[in-house]
Amino acid sequence: MSAYDLQVTTVADSPLVRAARRKSVPHTPVWFMRQAGRSLPEYKRVREGIAMLDSCMRPDLVTEITLQPVRRHGVDAAIFFSDIVVPLKAVGVDLDIVPGVGPVIAEPVRTRADVERIPELTPDAVSYVTEAVRLLVAELGPTPLIGFAGAPFTLASYLVEGGPSKNHEKTKALMHGDPELWDALCARLAQISGTFLRVQAQAGAAVVQLFDSWVGALQRRDYVRFALPHSTAALAAVADLDVPRIHFGVGTGELLPLMGTAGADVVGVDYRVELGDAIERLGPEYAVQGNLDPALLFAPWEALAARVEDIVTAGRAAGGHIFNLGHGVLPTTDPGVLTRVVEHVHEISQRE
Amino acid sequence: MSAYDLQVTTVADSPLVRAARRKSVPHTPVWFMRQAGRSLPEYKRVREGIAMLDSCMRPDLVTEITLQPVRRHGVDAAIFFSDIVVPLKAVGVDLDIVPGVGPVIAEPVRTRADVERIPELTPDAVSYVTEAVRLLVAELGPTPLIGFAGAPFTLASYLVEGGPSKNHEKTKALMHGDPELWDALCARLAQISGTFLRVQAQAGAAVVQLFDSWVGALQRRDYVRFALPHSTAALAAVADLDVPRIHFGVGTGELLPLMGTAGADVVGVDYRVELGDAIERLGPEYAVQGNLDPALLFAPWEALAARVEDIVTAGRAAGGHIFNLGHGVLPTTDPGVLTRVVEHVHEISQRE
Numbered sequence: 001m002s003a004y005d006l007q008v009t010t011v012a013d014s015p016l017v018r019a020a021r022r023k024s025v026p027h028t029p030v031w032f033m034r035q036a037g038r039s040l041p042e043y044k045r046v047r048e049g050i051a052m053l054d055s056c057m058r059p060d061l062v063t064e065i066t067l068q069p070v071r072r073h074g075v076d077a078a079i080f081f082s083d084i085v086v087p088l089k090a091v092g093v094d095l096d097i098v099p100g101v102g103p104v105i106a107e108p109v110r111t112r113a114d115v116e117r118i119p120e121l122t123p124d125a126v127s128y129v130t131e132a133v134r135l136l137v138a139e140l141g142p143t144p145l146i147g148f149a150g151a152p153f154t155l156a157s158y159l160v161e162g163g164p165s166k167n168h169e170k171t172k173a174l175m176h177g178d179p180e181l182w183d184a185l186c187a188r189l190a191q192i193s194g195t196f197l198r199v200q201a202q203a204g205a206a207v208v209q210l211f212d213s214w215v216g217a218l219q220r221r222d223y224v225r226f227a228l229p230h231s232t233a234a235l236a237a238v239a240d241l242d243v244p245r246i247h248f249g250v251g252t253g254e255l256l257p258l259m260g261t262a263g264a265d266v267v268g269v270d271y272r273v274e275l276g277d278a279i280e281r282l283g284p285e286y287a288v289q290g291n292l293d294p295a296l297l298f299a300p301w302e303a304l305a306a307r308v309e310d311i312v313t314a315g316r317a318a319g320g321h322i323f324n325l326g327h328g329v330l331p332t333t334d335p336g337v338l339t340r341v342v343e344h345v346h347e348i349s350q351r352e
Numbered sequence: 353m354s355a356y357d358l359q360v361t362t363v364a365d366s367p368l369v370r371a372a373r374r375k376s377v378p379h380t381p382v383w384f385m386r387q388a389g390r391s392l393p394e395y396k397r398v399r400e401g402i403a404m405l406d407s408c409m410r411p412d413l414v415t416e417i418t419l420q421p422v423r424r425h426g427v428d429a430a431i432f433f434s435d436i437v438v439p440l441k442a443v444g445v446d447l448d449i450v451p452g453v454g455p456v457i458a459e460p461v462r463t464r465a466d467v468e469r470i471p472e473l474t475p476d477a478v479s480y481v482t483e484a485v486r487l488l489v490a491e492l493g494p495t496p497l498i499g500f501a502g503a504p505f506t507l508a509s510y511l512v513e514g515g516p517s518k519n520h521e522k523t524k525a526l527m528h529g530d531p532e533l534w535d536a537l538c539a540r541l542a543q544i545s546g547t548f549l550r551v552q553a554q555a556g557a558a559v560v561q562l563f564d565s566w567v568g569a570l571q572r573r574d575y576v577r578f579a580l581p582h583s584t585a586a587l588a589a590v591a592d593l594d595v596p597r598i599h600f601g602v603g604t605g606e607l608l609p610l611m612g613t614a615g616a617d618v619v620g621v622d623y624r625v626e627l628g629d630a631i632e633r634l635g636p637e638y639a640v641q642g643n644l645d646p647a648l649l650f651a652p653w654e655a656l657a658a659r660v661e662d663i664v665t666a667g668r669a670a671g672g673h674i675f676n677l678g679h680g681v682l683p684t685t686d687p688g689v690l691t692r693v694v695e696h697v698h699e700i701s702q703r704e
Contacts, residue, residue: 003648027670062496062699113650160389167646167647168647169646169647169649169650169682169683169684170650171647172645172647172648172651173647173650173651173652174652176648176651176652176655176656177651177652178653189526216603216624217624217647218624219623219624219625219645221626251568251603251624253605253606254624254625254626272568272569272570272571272572272603272606273606274571274572274573274606277606293524293571294519294521295519295521295523295524295525295569296524296528298521298522298524298525299523299524299525299528299529300528300529303528303529304528330519330521332521
């Protein structure tokens with residue numbers, strides 16, 4: 001433990017929160033998207049026989065799963081264990097998370113009546129989230145908890161397609177064919193996502209992340225017209241709270257500066273874009289998060305370590321840098337490699 | 353038929369070949385990636401009961417399938433009906449194309465011995481390709497035939513992963529873990545792809561396209577080190593022939609100018625990048641091809657027509673523009689919409 005670590009007694013002083021606010025840090029903070037999950041044997045043990053959505057509604061289990069990677073890897077943040085469709089389930093959308101497939105929606109959304117049938121989210125409907133966040137914050141001490149939600153475009157794609165989609169053709173046909181209906185759907189989803197973020201932040205999450213997983217499927221002009229206003233509305237739901245906001249999507253090389261303008265403090269960078277380029281495109285107003293290719297975790301250590309070093313070095317050009325992957329941890333990842341990456345990032349970023 | 357059309361008596365005078373060479377054209381030429389295939393009922397009829405790979409080895413069937421979209425849509429080019437794994441099958445790799453999955457490799461490539469077991473491609477091994485191209489060229493008259501091959505990176509990913517892969521982790525682990533073995537594998541694949549292109553060009557294909565479908569999964573530096581040299585070698589195999597070379601990949605916003613340097617006359621642009629941006633990034637030395645989002649074909653005509661017009665307009669800033677999709681035709685596409693797009697592109701690009 002370094003002299004600095006001894007001084008970190010509050011979440012606000014933590015490297016992650018400081019980096020998100022573009023303040024000086026003792027070392028580059030690091031966490032991994034999907035750090036809580038199938039790469040960990042202890043996760044598989046506690047999930048055995050429990051369906052994904054059920055596990056998200058049990059505060060004891062959510063707490064245990066969220067803490068597992070913090071204990072094991074020594075990451076600089078916990079990410080709340082949940083799924084982006086949990087708030088949809090909470091408002092009554094008939095859906096399930098099917099292993100090996102993803103979220104499957106019983107009745108896809110296609111008409112105005114379908115949209116009107118989706119209620120707003122109230123904090124009461126996710127009281128198990130409030131409870132789990134409180135338990136976690138008590139356990140985590142000065143380690144920040146990151147709350148999260150899915151962005152309206154990505155949620156809308158699941159709802160319209162009926163499940164995961166490669167080409168989003170029904171979603172795009174709807175957005176271009178009936179922009180008003182699209183906006184009505186996304187406005188409702190922004191309310192739901194915004195409330196989900198707010199519930200977590202009010203219960204003690206120190207940072208929030210809005211995931212727009214599929215948004216790389218949009219051309220820039222369509223992003224501006226059909227996605228950005230709704231993501232902005234979702235992030236605005238926590239604007240009055242003292243929580244830095246991270247905004248991440250996959251395949252967003254053409255969209256990065258726009259994603260910042262949605263109300264982000266930190267923009268998450270996909271592994272496809274060189275981090276230095278992303279920092280240039282974003283300018284000094286944003287911290288960045290990323291962006292190791294998760295497939296590189298399967299490469300020999302020397303090749304991996306060199307890439308980690310390059311990313312830490314490139315991150316110095318940003319006002320703040322949170323080390324992360326450029327996409328989620330793959331289930332077959334060796335968790336020992338993740339621990340080693342955390343140690344390496346801490347060590348090399350402390351050097352000077 | 354316009355006065356100009358009456359003058360087109362040779363393939364070299366065709367709008368597609370002229371656009372590829374950045375010469376003036378009477379209208380913007382248009383074709384669609386995957387125009388021959390499952391969107392056409394006449395295709396489903398002739399393929400009934402015949403496995404994909406078998407159909408690729410029957411010159412009569414290849415000719416019929418290749419001609420179908422030319423007859424139906426009036427596109428400005430035919431694309432040879434085949435699959436990027438056909439030349440691998442031809443050299444003896446044990447693989448099949450499984451409906452709903454894609455190419456599946458019986459014994460994935462992992463070791464030097466595996467690589468050494470892959471023979472070079474000789475023209476004799478694909479005599480059915482030569483035969484089909486000759487039949488086609490005779491039928492097509494002044495309409496150019498585009499020959500194609502898969503780029504070494506994409507073929508290598510299939511071989512190393514054993515089939516289609518979302519994350520390419522085994523491929524990336526191999527390229528970073530044993531760069532020499534990677535280069536040996538890709539050098540062999542460049543010979544195979546290059547020969548496959550050359551066979552088609554020598555039999556009469558007027559243009560060739562190198563497809564690097566998966567290459568958007570690479571960061572720029574990895575593209576430069578691990579993919580570009582081998583794509584360059586594949587395209588060099590036809591450098592002495594008088595055929596313009598198109599180079600296309602998906603998710604290549606970060607890679608476009610590099611893809612040009614591989615030896616391309618035309619760079620195919622993914623739908624995610626605004627065409628005007630792509631033209632700027634590429635500079636005046638290249639013609640461009642693209643880039644309508646194939647999902648837009650599911651939108652109402654007014655929205656679709658407006659986007660088509662924007663693309664035709666943006667294309668005017670390039671030295672040459674071939675209208676195409678920014679990815680392949682989806683199987684559920686209404687073929688009537690494709691015909692209408694061809695007519696619309698021709699009409700609006702002829703206006704002035």
